[in-house]
Amino acid sequence: MHDDSALYQAAELYFVQGMTMGAVAERFDVSRSTVSRMLAExxxxxxxxxxxxxxxxxxxxxxxxxxxxxGVTAHIAGxxxxxxSAQRLEAVSRYAANLLTEWVTDGCIVGVAWGTTTSTVASHLRHKDVQDVTVVQLNGAAGPHSTGVGTSTPVLSTMARxxxxxxxxxxxxxxFDLEQTRSLLWQESSVRRILAMRVAAQMAVFSVGAFRGPVLSQVYLEGHLSDAALRNLNENRVVGDMCTVFIREDGSYADIDLNRKASGPTPSELARIPRRMCVVAGYHKVRGILGALRSGAVTDLVIDDLTAGEVIDHLENGGRPHSGARA
Structure with missing residues (x-):
């Protein structure tokens, strides 16, 4: 046993002054094993x-x-x-793919919105041996110049496999060209089946589309919207879309006319799904990201560190956070 004074001196020499155990042993004229026991004591x-x-x-x-x-969980990809922008997209897509592989379990129903980002996420998925999983398409893809098969099928099929x-x-x-057509089609039994699967989903995977920037949403690239529609969205201060539903930076969306013709779930409908993964990257999506977060549609945000910093910078330079959804 050593007295407290000797123990303090030995500890001070070793931990504070950084002396080696051998040097402390020489100072006390003891063995290094004795110094080790003194430090433990x-x-x-x-x-x-x-x-x-x-x-x-x-x-x-x-x-x-x-x-x-x-109030969302932010998963930050370095x-x-x-x-x-393309490198940021790769980083968040790999991160999101790893999370999906972890989160998808037996019996899970996963709703997926087609798009540039979700296609990249799908390309990085690893096979997981799970049973009774369902992948359901959240939004339609057909447009005035295409059937939408080439747009939506690859991402959905890759995720399903x-x-x-x-x-x-x-x-x-x-x-839809007409709101009435959408209302009538929603009454068809085959469509109601898909809508029921959407409601039953435990997880949703989607991104935020952007009008401008280096990596544009396929909604804007593939002729789904006329020039007049784009002008109308601009006049309505729309900053992007989720699942083909347009949002403003403050998270509002219900009074945007084109949304009544959209095929995808609204933010309030998405909010009924327990886990909602929004995968985003790029400075051009900052305002759309804020709209998505403020709409209440997101539980898990997968975002790169640079874009996350730009979102915070935008807020601190004039934007204000808003709690809860605004329809």
């Missing part, structure tokens, strides 16, 4: 206490900030400084 008596602190990196801070503002899932496609237009 100093810990037992409370002379030495240890504190561990997790490193606080930028991604952690951004994730906490987004959660504090919007990128290198100055990464281009990854999870041995049964696929339920949604063979309707992305946008």
């Amino acid at each position: 100093a810990k037992e008596r409370g002379i030495v206490t240890m504190t561990l602190r997790m490193p606080d990196n930028r991604s952690d801070r951004l994730s906490r900030r987004i959660h504090d503002l919007f 990128t290198r400084r100055g990464a281009r 990854a999870f041995n899932a049964e696929l339920y496609p949604f063979p309707t237009p992305a946008f």
Whole structure:
């Protein structure tokens, strides 16, 4: 047994001054094993206490900030400084694919909105041996110049294969010419079956489409909207879409005329699904991301660190967080 004074001196030399155990042993004229026992004894008596602190990196801070503002879980994919939009998209898509592989379990119903981002997510999925999984298409894809098969089928089929899932496609237009046509079609038994699957989904995977920028939503690239419709959306301060439903930066959407002709679920309908993964990347989507977060449609945001920082910067430079959905 050593007295507290000797234990303190040995601990101070070793832990504070950084002396080696051999040097401390020479100072006390004892063996190194004796010094080791002295240090252990100093810990037992409370002379030495240890504190561990997790490193606080930028991604952690951004994730906490987004959660504090919007109540969602932010999964931050790291990128290198100055990464281009395509590189950001790759980073978040890989991250999202890994999360999906973890989250999808036996009996899960997964709703998927087709698009550039979800297609990239699907390309990174690994096969998982699960049973009785269902993949259901959330929004129609047919347009004035195509059937939509080439747009929606690849992403949905790839996801279905990854999870041995049964696929339920949604063979309707992305946008109807007439609201009445949509209302009538929604009464057909074959369509009601898909709508029921949407309601029963435990998970939804979607992104936020953007009008402008280096990686545009397929909604805008494939001729689904006329020039007049695009002008109308601009006049209505629309900043993007989720599942072909258009949103403003404040999260509102219900009074946008074109949404009554859209095939996808509204933010309030999405909000009934327990887990809603929104996968986004790119500075051009910042305002759309804020609209999605404010609409209440997102539980899990998969985003790269650069875009997450740009979302926070936009808020601090004039945008204001809004809690709860605004229809």
